[in-house]
Amino acid sequence: MTLKIPAPAAPEIVQKLIDIVGENNVSVSPVKRLLNSRDMFPVSLMHHAEGVVEYFADVVVWPENAEHVAEVVKLAKSIRMPVIPFGAGSGVCGGVLPIHGGISLDLKKMNGILDVSAENMTVVAESGIMGQTFEMELNRRGYTLGHFPSSIYCSTLGGWAAARSAGQLSSKYGKIEDIVMGLEFVSPSGDITQISPVPGYDSGPDWKQVLIGSEGTLGVITKVTCRIHPNPESRRFVGFNFPDAPSGTQAMRLIMQHGLRPASMRLYDELDTMLVGSKGAEESAGVGLADFLPVTQIETRLRTIAPGFFNKAQRFVARWSEVANLLEKFSKDGCLLILMFEGQEAIAEYEYETAVRLCEKLGGKNCGPDPALKWFKNRYHVSYKMSKVFYNGAFVDTIEVASTWKKLIPLFEEIRDAIRPRAFLMAHFSHSYDDGCSIYFTFLSSAKNSIEAEKAHRKIWRLAMEATLRVGGTISHHHGIGLSKAEYMVEQHGDLMNIFRAVKDAGDPDNIMNPGKMGL
């Protein structure tokens, strides 16, 4: 199949962009345009696996500073051309797909760390810096940002803020909206705007919290001031087995409400725990899953030499996913809870000991540090084993919702019961708060071809989202909205969407900033 590549931006537009950012920072090459026209949205991965690329940016631009960004936005506004801010393209909701073409504004050349203050425990950095580089640079100087999304190798600081990211250690260090103190952004009219960090407290509507999570629809984040922490002196790990999800989540709740702040606290449901156990406690969701189901291994060997057989295997998975769900009945270990504490030695030690006592009192079976240590070692592997699944109608995806503690188990059960007839499904609970928790579902299924798979995939999502809206929770805890969840925004927010639209219309009347996303 040959790829249909639409014509790039007109030469006079390209020239104007070159005038702003220089020749080396503009490209209309099909490869560059393709690379910036994709993310990790499973539906587009399904399409890509079949050689179909639906959307192409017209041109890719690499600004080197906020002034560049402002000029590009002004130009785009004058010719009403979409601008899609682009970090590292690891979003899972189609947030950066150029559905109306336009300029892909790739911020990765704006990657400087501008200031680190030991006195104030703050760092100022440009938004295009890669997550892992940023963290390592801070570590080298004796600090940590405390933000560890599993995409840390392929996501940027600006992307985190724009998409309202949450890292794996968020219970201790906060989510990105807690970490970000100040922002510089370029508005849709091309104004460079500072929201300066005010320690102590500030007042008025929090405009920073309007930009955070706006996913490029309200402007381009160019610089970020973040809170940092000293590198942790010490870490303590421990795992506990609880009989089931309700008893396990009760332990999580009481740990949080006791005032303890584990850096990491994750509870795996029965199926997930089985897979973790069977594979020697590697991170589950994805690693366990991909290894457990023969899709990825078979794929490499058989896809080219025996496509017919491979199709049969895939079809088997579709049926097997239901059977696989029944494995839960053979679960002996219940639900595994892993805990990690870090920070100042005396505090980490105190919190660890208090948590252990609490878990034991609640009937948890102490299984030592190993499960937690293994999680820690493999904590980023998940995301990189998933994309291999997308061939011949097989698909894997994750759903992350959240609710208050009171509604957590009802929400868990409602979604589980809705999806299990259609897919292999497992879940873990992570990102706990005093008032609630998120649930992270991983599902795998397949259909006879990619068209059917897309339908099945969509149906599963609809069921999960409807269940969430019905029980009472949020449709996304940290993956964001993008394209994939745009249709649920009105149900999530009700008439508050009018406020979002008012903000959008007031700031971006020509709708040039990442148009067509988030239900706007």
Place this chain on the structure above:
Amino acid sequence: MRKTTPGHRQCLPDTVIKMPSRFKGNVEIFHRLKEIFGSNRVRNSSVETLLYAQDISPESLIARRAGRAASGADFIVRPVAVEEISRLMRVASRWKIPILPYGAGTSRRGSVAPLEGGIVCDMKRMNRILSIDDESLIVSAQAGILGEHLEHELNRKGFTLGHFPWNFRASTLGGWVATRSAGEALTKYGGIADMVVSMQAVLPDGSIVKTRTAPRSATGPDFNRLLTGSEGTLAIMTRVKLRIHVRSRSVAHLSFRFKKFSDGVLAARQMLHRGLRPSTIHLFDKSETAEFFADSKLRLSGNMLLITFEGHESRTEMESRIAEAICSDYGGDSRGEEPSQYRMEHRFSRAFRTSPAFSRKGVIIDTIEIGAPWSSIQNVYESLAKALSKRFEICAFLSRPTSQGAALTFTITAKATKESDIDLHKNLWDKAVKAVQSSGGAFIPTSGVGLRGAGLFAEQMGAAHNWLKEVKVEIDPNRILNPGKLGL
């Protein structure tokens, strides 16, 4: 709720100057309001509207002393249900008459001043606690509940909200959220914005909106945080769900005397950087120590660092040990538990004593709050002291520290001279603004932006302020909600 704030009772104006309002005596509006609220809950007497036109800002006090009363609103309504507010919005839209959401009236910033007449919407009859979810630790309450009542009711059931702003005794939940209030225990419990889980509010078109109740969402901008701090310019909040905590069994009090203010600053900073989370830290300078403890038997002097830890006993013990070691490293002398305990018991009376509404004749008292990163704290402290101490009496304290910085609160007493009160007060602020701007701090309004903080607020927001103005036009095309505040 018939209670008026102390400020109202004691500061009635000598003379009343009536300002003309477009709506004064508008029988048709009066009639429509009575349809919605019944005749008992609508008022239009000038005495009452005048009472509601006061707040406790120094400007308001100065005007009252000079016999220039602020012009009142035209009507007062006292809703008991969200639907009434929804209908009120539609009536107001039709007549383009302003609505002023009103809590307990302790703004120092003119947040509820009726600039163009209008309808005061007194929320204090919507004062019920609706539910407490003791599993998720969330309380749901109507916006008009007095903060102190809410906290006491929670205490009775074994919980705390952990929000103790200076005007704790005369402020409402809705007022806290509308002005994005910060309490002294911010270090442990966060500011009010951190406590809000979700809210119900009425938009100017009368639609009733609700943010979703969830611990956290990645579903676009945070609407809670757009409406929190909007001071009634974008919506009227009617119901709020807040995070609460199980009330601590143990409170540890620690007090240390430091020779130098700067050493106390370093000790406080170090505690935060080492990961301690005291519920409160106050560092009083010499003058504040003298003022605060004047009536106590403790005979204290010097710079006092007062610390409280709350939580389980094993935790407060562990944290106290670390704090003691740090303070001793920086040359702090332990003064036991009493000074901190005394501060805790007298914290609100001090706040009210220094509030402008209580100042004696011929004296103007005002407070200035500055937020600063740790690297600028000492500089801000010294610059302001230098700029103001020649002319005025000043006391200062540091509070609400985070790992990044803290707030400095200056209480300034100005004795009237030949200058007019207005000039004296202006002089005070001009000096303060100049000193702050060159020292690396930023003004942080204690009780909202209102009228008085609008200029600084617009400056701090930069180009985004124009954007906010446009949003206001989109949401509130008839300009009915608290017009003129926040520079909108």
